[in-house]
Amino acid sequence: MANQTAASIATSSLSPDLIKLNNHDRIVLRDLAGMVADLAMRPVEEEKRKLWYAHNELKPGRPLIFCDPENGWNEIITEDQILCEGELAKSWEMVLRKEIFWGTRMGDDRVTEPFFNVGHVYTETDWGMHERKIGGDHGGSYKWDAPLKSYDDFDKLKFPRIDVNHQATADVVALAQQAFGNLLTVRLKTSWWWTLGMTWTLANIRGLEQIMLDMYDEPENLHRIMAFLRDGTLTRLDFLEINGLLSGNFDGTYVGSGGFGYTRQLPQKDFDSTHVRTRDMWGFCESQETVGVAPEMFAEFIYPYQVPILERFGLNCYGCCEPLDKRWAFIKDAPRLRRVSASTWIDPEVMAGQLGGNYIFSSKPNPTHLAEPVLRQEEARAEIRKVLEAGRKHDCVIELIMKDNHTIGNNPENVVQWCAMAREEIERMF
Numbered sequence: 097m098a099n100q101t102a103a104s105i106a107t108s109s110l111s112p113d114l115i116k117l118n119n120h121d122r123i124v125l126r127d128l129a130g131m132v133a134d135l136a137m138r139p140v141e142e143e144k145r146k147l148w149y150a151h152n153e154l155k156p157g158r159p160l161i162f163c164d165p166e167n168g169w170n171e172i173i174t175e176d177q178i179l180c181e182g183e184l185a186k187s188w189e190m191v192l193r194k195e196i197f198w199g200t201r202m203g204d205d206r207v208t209e210p211f212f213n214v215g216h217v218y219t220e221t222d223w224g225m226h227e228r229k230i231g232g233d234h235g236g237s238y239k240w241d242a243p244l245k246s247y248d249d250f251d252k253l254k255f256p257r258i259d260v261n262h263q264a265t266a267d268v269v270a271l272a273q274q275a276f277g278n279l280l281t282v283r284l285k286t287s288w289w290w291t292l293g294m295t296w297t298l299a300n301i302r303g304l305e306q307i308m309l310d311m312y313d314e315p316e317n318l319h320r321i322m323a324f325l326r327d328g329t330l331t332r333l334d335f336l337e338i339n340g341l342l343s344g345n346f347d348g349t350y351v352g353s354g355g356f357g358y359t360r361q362l363p364q365k366d367f368d369s370t371h372v373r374t375r376d377m378w379g380f381c382e383s384q385e386t387v388g389v390a391p392e393m394f395a396e397f398i399y400p401y402q403v404p405i406l407e408r409f410g411l412n413c414y415g416c417c418e419p420l421d422k423r424w425a426f427i428k429d430a431p432r433l434r435r436v437s438a439s440t441w442i443d444p445e446v447m448a449g450q451l452g453g454n455y456i457f458s459s460k461p462n463p464t465h466l467a468e469p470v471l472r473q474e475e476a477r478a479e480i481r482k483v484l485e486a487g488r489k490h491d492c493v494i495e496l497i498m499k500d501n502h503t504i505g506n507n508p509e510n511v512v513q514w515c516a517m518a519r520e521e522i523e524r525m526f
Contacts, residue, residue, distance in 0.1 A: 110217050112264040114183050115271055121185035122275055128192035129212065129279040135199035136210035136280075144207045145348070148358040151493060152434065154453060158526045159484065159494035161204040161518050162354060165511050168466070168504035172197060172511070188212075188272075201508075203515035207356070209348045212276050215286040216341065217264035223328065224254035227300040242303030247317040253301075255328040258335060285343040288336055291353075291416070292405050293381040294325040295398060304385060311393050318397055326401040333374055333408060342372040351378040352413025353437050354458050354497030362410045379409025381430075382416040382437065395426040406431050415439070417460070417500070421447040440479070448486035457492040459483045460499065461518075469505040471513050480521045488525055496522075 117125070135141070151160055165172060173193045180189045191212075199208040225243035232238030244250070265284070272282040298307060298321065310318040336342050345351050346362035363376030381402040386394055406412050414420070414427055415437030427433070428450070436455045438447045440462040451457050461483070465476035480496065487494040496518050504510045 110184065110264070110268070112217070112261065112267065115217075115264060115267045117182060117185050117271060117275060121180040121182050121189075124179045125185060125188055125192065125275050126279065128189065128196065129276045132192055132195045132199070132208065132212075133210055133279045135196070135208040138208075141207050141209075144205050145358060147205060148207065148348075148356050149360065151456070151495065152355075152357070152359045153361065154434075154456070154493050156453075156491075156493075159487070159496055159522050160355075161496050161498075161515055161522070162206050162356070163202055163204045163498040163511050163515050164350075164501075165504055166499055166501045168501040168511065169194060171504055171506045172508040184268075184271075188275075197508075201512055203512055203519065207348050210280055211283050211348075212272055212280040213283050213285040214268050214272050216284070217261040217268060218286075219259050219261075221254070221257045223256060223297065223301060223325075224252050225249075225301055240300060240303075242299075242301060242306065244301045244321075247314060247320075250317070250320065250324075253321075253324060255331050258332070258341075260339075260341065283343075285349075286341065288332075288341070289380075291380055291382050292329055292333075293383050293402060294322070294329060294405075295383045295385040297325055298322070299385045307386070308389065311389070311397055315397075322397060322401040326404060329405055330408070333405075337373050340371055342374065342377065344372050344376060345378050346376070352380045352435050352458070353382060353416040354460065354499055355413070355435055355456065355495050359411065364410060374408040375410050377409055378411050378413060378434075379406050380413040381406055382414065382418065384415075384417040387418045387441075391423050391426060394423055399423075399426055403430070406433075411435075413437070413458075415458075417441070421450060424450045438483070444483045444486035445489075448483075448490040448492050451490070451492055453491040453493060455493070457483075457487050457494045459487075459494060459496050461496060463498065463501045466498070466501055466504045466510040466514055469507050471505075471507075471510045471517075473513070473517060476514060477517055477521060480518055481525075484521055484525050 147157065147160060150157055173190060178186055178189055180186045195208060198206050227243060228241040229238045230240065269282060269284055276282055344363060345357040346359050347357060349357045351357040357378050367376050383394060383398050386398055411432050411434045412430055413435035414430055414433055417439045419439055419441040420427065420436060421442040434456060435458050436451055438457055438459045440460055448457060461479050465472040498514060
């Protein structure tokens with residue numbers, strides 16, 4: 097997740113008594129916000145913005161680059177660099193420092209925008225059951241104990257419920273406006289979901305291995321739970337839309353599993369700027385949890401339940417780490433599909449031939465090349481070159497999205513060098 101979503105996440109469960117900034121923190125934040133504001137005023141930002149608009153409209157042009165170090169940010173912006181003292185101030189400082197690194201060092205095509213996003217303060221219930229996670233400290237791996245051990249307990253499942261603390265939300269907005277008002281435009285903009293694909297939730301509730309067994313042993317019950325998750329997801333979207341809690345993602349918002357939402361095809365022509373609807377937005381589904389499932393099983397048990405969700409949105413993204421060249425026959429007719437994830441596990445030649453110039457080829461190069469203290473340039477360059485060659489051959493609209501980094505080898509230069517290398521390869525071929 098990217099593009100200031102950290103600010104939204106940080107306020108989602110924030111205790112109202114923590115919505116405060118001391119004078120020291122205000123000074124630190126305003127200094128950083130001033131740097132971001134200056135970066136956002138550069139002519140190059142408008143040039144990059146235009147590139148994304150054309151790109152999302154499938155117009156021919158050079159491939160675009162975006163790099164999100166994700167967990168690697170902790171190796172770029174370390175604790176000793178954080179100067180703020182308060183919990184909220186620290187999270188805002190991290191957002192601003194990321195913006196500055198993106199704008200001054202990264203070298204990708206991400207636009208530095210003159211905004212500061214804050215999210216609603218809210219709580220949300222689970223699905224009536226909650227997995228027990230074992231491990232996972234500091235962003236590491238974990239295993240989980242899935243709660244739905246028998247379908248006899250199916251009736252214990254409940255649709256999640258969102259409760260927004262409107263007063264605390266207003267307080268956060270006011271505090272941000274006091275801090276940044278004459279430097280950055282403060283926006284209430286909550287990221288209510290990353291994916292609407294549901295198989296992450298399914299795996300947490302039932303267990304990944306058990307899902308695969310259910311496809312043979314409990315097919316009717318697996319269909320039953322997928323229908324339940326579909327209906328609960330649609331109910332959640334209804335709630336957010338009816339209560340005016342949605343924000344447009346047709347601007348510089350990160351959408352899908354990579355890329356940005358800049359488009360003039362959204363919102364809809366009858367759009368009321370005071371009320372965003374799902375049909376005014378980009379939607380996103382994926383099913384990377386079922387990567388080990390045959391395409392036909394995916395088509396039977398998963399994809400039909402995602403289609404009604406995708407139908408709600410004006411444009412759609414599909415896929416993350418799963419190899420979609422194996423599933424293309426089933427997802428190619430997804431409603432208003434525009435951005436398709438091409439993970440490192442796909443065959444670039446096959447995927448490029450399937451997409452042509454009709455969809456965005458959202459390439460996800462292998463992040464392990466950046467995971468060592470010295471960037472593995474030969475391997476990384478060869479992978480990018482293979483994607484670009486296949487994409488050029490089939491007139492694809494390509495973006496290179498470096499993400500899913502759990503570490504960057506404790507070397508911030510790895511991401512900088514990767515972006516420079518990707519740009520060199522693009523300039524060589526386009």
